[in-house]
Amino acid sequence: MTSSASPAPAEHESALAEAVALGMPAALSDLGGLVRIPGIAWPAFDQTALERSADAVAELARDTGVFDEVRVLRAHIDDTDELGQPAVLATRAARNGRPTILLYAHHDVQPPGDDALWDTPPFEPTVRGGRLYGRGAADDKAGIMAHIAALRAVSSVLGDDLDLGVAMFIEGEEEYGSRSFARFLRDNADALRADAIVVADSGNLDARTPGLTVSLRGNARFTLRIRTLDHASHSGMFGGAVPDAMMAAVRLLATLWDADGAVAVDGMTARDADTPPYDEETLRDEAGLLPGTTPIGRDSILSRIWHKPSITVTGIDATSVAAASNTLLPEVSVVISARVAPGQNAEDAYRAIEAHLRANAPFGAELTFSDIDLGDGFLVDTSGWAVEMTREAMADGYGVAPVDLGVGGSIPFIADLVREFPEAQILVTGVEDPHARAHSPNESLHLETFRNAVRTEALLLTRMNARGSAS
CATH class of the missing domain: 3.40.630.10 (Zn peptidases)
Known part of the structure; x- marks a missing residue:
């Protein structure tokens, strides 16, 4: 036209x-x-x-x-x-x-x-x-x-x-x-x-x-279930020899980020583009960052938010603090919400995250992926x-x-x-x-x-x- x-x-x-x-x-x-x-x-x-x-x-x-x-x-x-x-x-x-x-x-x-x-x-x-x-x-x-x-x-x-x-x-x-x-x-x-x-x-x-x-950014959201036991066991009787699901979850999820808090998943890409000025003081004011907490990632702040991937654990199913007992948990479920850099296909990003988690599952933990929601x-x-x-x-x-x-x-x-x-x-x-x-x-x-x-x-x-x- x-x-x-x-x-x-x-x-x-x-x-x-x-x-x-x-x-x-x-x-x-x-x-x-x-x-x-x-x-x-x-x-x-x-x-x-x-x-x-x-x-x-x-x-x-x-x-x-x-x-x-x-x-x-x-x-x-x-x-x-x-x-x-x-x-x-x-x-x-x-x-x-x-x-x-x-x-x-x-x-x-x-x-x-x-x-x-x-x-x-x-x-x-x-x-x-x-x-x-x-x-x-x-x-x-x-x-x-x-x-x-x-x-x-x-x-x-x-x-x-x-x-x-x-x-x-x-x-x-x-x-x-x-x-x-x-x-x-x-x-x-x-x-x-x-x-x-x-x-x-x-x-x-x-x-x-x-x-x-x-x-x-695109999105890749899914639920991950982590299992190590077929039933709960006494943490005193078996702790130290049996890995519970929470331990496996903590160890596994930590591999998603490097020491700076940047995404550490091979196959997730970033976009190379300029960003306007934006300083740490503005970030602290707008995001409510606590005085003793430092930002994560590398390069300009806006490039981290606009042009690079991020991964956040937005939900977890595990025993609540109020209901805690001396028990090794057999399974833990988490919701993982990833933001995908503009220009990368969300399906490709999800597959990269899934492959990373499977490759890094500690102690042979059993992983199940469900409720997958993708958007480019x-x-x-x-x-x-x-x-x-x-x-x-x-x-x-x-x-x-x-x-x-x-x-x-x-x-x-x-x-x-x-x-x-x-x-x-x-x-x-x-x-x-x-x-x-x-x-x-x-x-x-x-x-x-x-x-x-x-x-x-x-x-x-x-x-x-x-x-x-x-x-």
């Missing part, structure tokens, strides 16, 4: 800034309403909350007056008869040869964890210190409201001159692995097809500096017109030049978008800053960052609306 562009009229952009400002109280109020709905996709939680959440998002989409059709849909999970969680699909056909943009976010959230660790109730939105606190306030209900607020502002300014095609896909199970995502794309390919896709589920360099995410990383082609238009909108929306970011986290479904829509330019943006604490207690949204994100997206939509396209 070839395209020609003309700048959006200056009077439109001046009116747009005013419309965004006037719409901010309603946007924050609506965001608070979404935060109050505890929509969690894990089966252990009330699934009717996800239905209420999807319905609330659908109503917000209808109320913009932008879309021709708004539906709440589910897709089957591949190779099963099970339906995924409810998603919202809103569509508006392009007019007069204009391009189409697809806006993505998700309405499900992480479980809150221990309520005692929250300063205020996790599903009661609370504003203090220029931030809105609550589960999902940043990840990713703010992404939803950035789309809605930007569309409201653009529609109010452009009116009948809005010719841009718009599709909005608000997923309901991103935090639970996007299990029906690929099928949803195939089932609704015609409605979702677009020239550019905005994935509003990432973050920025800091609260003032916008970022366009150009690389994401992502590298953006930054040569497209939509990428440059997004950078310009960020510079004007935030008043600060954007930076290209790598992100240590993973958004595996982007590989599905690339596969289904290979011609689309994918723009990974977001409203989070390093203090958002997504997935953690006291998750929050920096309100000024949110305002700037809405301004940015409104400018992007308006400028895309002024862009002609021809096949």
Whole structure:
């Protein structure tokens, strides 16, 4: 597709800034309403909350007056008869040869964890210190409201001159692995097809500096069971001669890292790319590193987070401290979560880790691998017109030049978008800053960052609306 562009009229952009400002109280109020709905996709939680959440998002989409059709849909999970969680699909056909943009976010959230660790109730939105606190306030209900607020502002300014095609896909199970995502794309390919896709589920360099995410690490997550005995035995009677599963687990897991804490698995690769300045003091502030604890890894800090692999033990099944007895444990299970450098296939990385663990199993311990979940990383082609238009909108929306970011986290479904829509330019943006604490207690949204994100997206939509396209 070839395209020609003309700048959006200056009077439109001046009116747009005013419309965004006037719409901010309603946007924050609506965001608070979404935060109050505890929509969690894990089966252990009330699934009717996800239905209420999807319905609330659908109503917000209808109320913009932008879309021709708004539906709440589910897709089957591949190779099963099970339906995924409810998603919202809103569509508006392009007019007069204009391009189409697809806006993505998700309405499900992480479980809150221990309520005692929250300063205020996790599903009661609370504003203090220029931030809105609550589960999902940043990840990713703010992404939803950035789309809605930007569309409201653009529609109010452009009116009948809005010719841009718009599709909005608000997923309901991103935090639970996007299990029906690929099928949803195939089932609704015609409605979702677009020239550019905005994935509003990432973050920025800091609260003032916008970022366009150009690389994401992949992920390889699995459960490892380690067995050394066919039954528990007395630690006094046999300790010193019989290796228990915990001993084997500790010895085995320690081989995954070298003395600096860097990944020590042959076959896991790193990406060679520059990173912006970022010092240890900033890392300590943003991550909450204790004064006596040192960072791990080598080379620049951001290269360790963005461009190199990491391995974390995120869960363990063993006897609890409260239930401890003088017993040799027959088996221990752990969840291992690896982040894979951009550019490496997640399957290859997983196979390297599996081979490493099997080769290093101490005392002949028996290893079993299960619940394997893989997702490839992502590298953006930054040569497209939509990428440059997004950078310009960020510079004007935030008043600060954007930076290209790598992100240590993973958004595996982007590989599905690339596969289904290979011609689309994918723009990974977001409203989070390093203090958002997504997935953690006291998750929050920096309100000024949110305002700037809405301004940015409104400018992007308006400028895309002024862009002609021809096949």
